[in-house]
Amino acid sequence: MLRLENICKSFVQRGVVLDNLSLMVKDGDSISITGPSGSGKTTLLNLIGALDRPDSGSLYFRNKNIGSLDDDESAYYRNRNIGFVFQDHLLLPYLTVWENIILPLSAYRIEAGEYASREDHAKLLMERTGISGLSGKYPFQISGGEAQRTTLVRALVNRPDLLLGDEPTGSLDSENAELLGTILSDLNRDMGITLIVATHSPDLAGKMKKNYRLAGGKLQQ
Ligand SMILES: Nc1ncnc2c1ncn2[C@@H]1O[C@H](COP(=O)(O)OP(=O)(O)O)[C@@H](O)[C@H]1O
Numbered sequence: 001m002l003r004l005e006n007i008c009k010s011f012v013q014r015g016v017v018l019d020n021l022s023l024m025v026k027d028g029d030s031i032s033i034t035g036p037s038g039s040g041k042t043t044l045l046n047l048i049g050a051l052d053r054p055d056s057g058s059l060y061f062r063n064k065n066i067g068s069l070d071d072d073e074s075a076y077y078r079n080r081n082i083g084f085v086f087q088d089h090l091l092l093p094y095l096t097v098w099e100n101i102i103l104p105l106s107a108y109r110i111e112a113g114e115y116a117s118r119e120d121h122a123k124l125l126m127e128r129t130g131i132s133g134l135s136g137k138y139p140f141q142i143s144g145g146e147a148q149r150t151t152l153v154r155a156l157v158n159r160p161d162l163l164l165g166d167e168p169t170g171s172l173d174s175e176n177a178e179l180l181g182t183i184l185s186d187l188n189r190d191m192g193i194t195l196i197v198a199t200h201s202p203d204l205a206g207k208m209k210k211n212y213r214l215a216g217g218k219l220q221q
Pocket residue numbers: 011012013014017035036037038039040041042043044
């Protein structure tokens with residue numbers, strides 16, 4: 001699905017962050033990336049999500065080079081293929097849980113039948129993540145764990161091939177972190193959703209099938 005070859009990325013103030021990094025991701029993989037703060041985990045996820053571009057090296061997503069897309073092409077690639085979950089839930093406070101979840105359905109034109117099918121998919125995902133009862137609630141009325149599960153459903157509503165998590169459990173208490181980790185590994189197993197998560201949590205990393213450590217700008221298994 002995804003192939004990174006000899007990726008280099010530096011920042012002026014910091015110097016080299018990613019140093020000739022290579023990675024292969026297959027359909028159905030679940031991958032954890034651990035490593036110290038500042039080791040480049042977020043930088044790497046941003047490159048995979050085409051939020052940033054490498055200085056050199058190539059990124060192929062299904063044999064398409066995504067390292068050199070312009071801004072419109074990047075946005076299209078992201079909307080079509082990638083779901084993101086960040087540390088903080090980033091729900092819009094003036095929309096209900098359901099309205100937040102279906103927001104990505106308006107990112108580009110979808111034919112009516114397909115729209116309905118994605119709404120059904122969203123409902124299924126809400127059941128699987130235990131938030132079915134929350135449709136009409138506003139973000140301030142739900143817990144942090146529920147908000148993060150809402151974000152997860154929103155990230156999956158357009159059926160992305162790949163879900164990227166940047167410290168997805170980083171703001172959760174241990175119980176909710178455990179629950180989110182279990183949901184992620186269940187979604188990977190049952191629905192074949194490919195996962196790459198950057199995390200400090202050994203528990204979350206342990207729920208992924210492949211574990212990498214980012215250090216010195218390179219990934220080690
Ligand atoms: N846009 C940027 N401009 C300058 N430096 C950056 C930028 N993004 C990240 N960095 C630097 O790159 C290094 C890696 O950051 P990051 O990828 O966020 O690490 P991690 O997610 O592993 O904590 C850090 O030293 C950070 O300060």
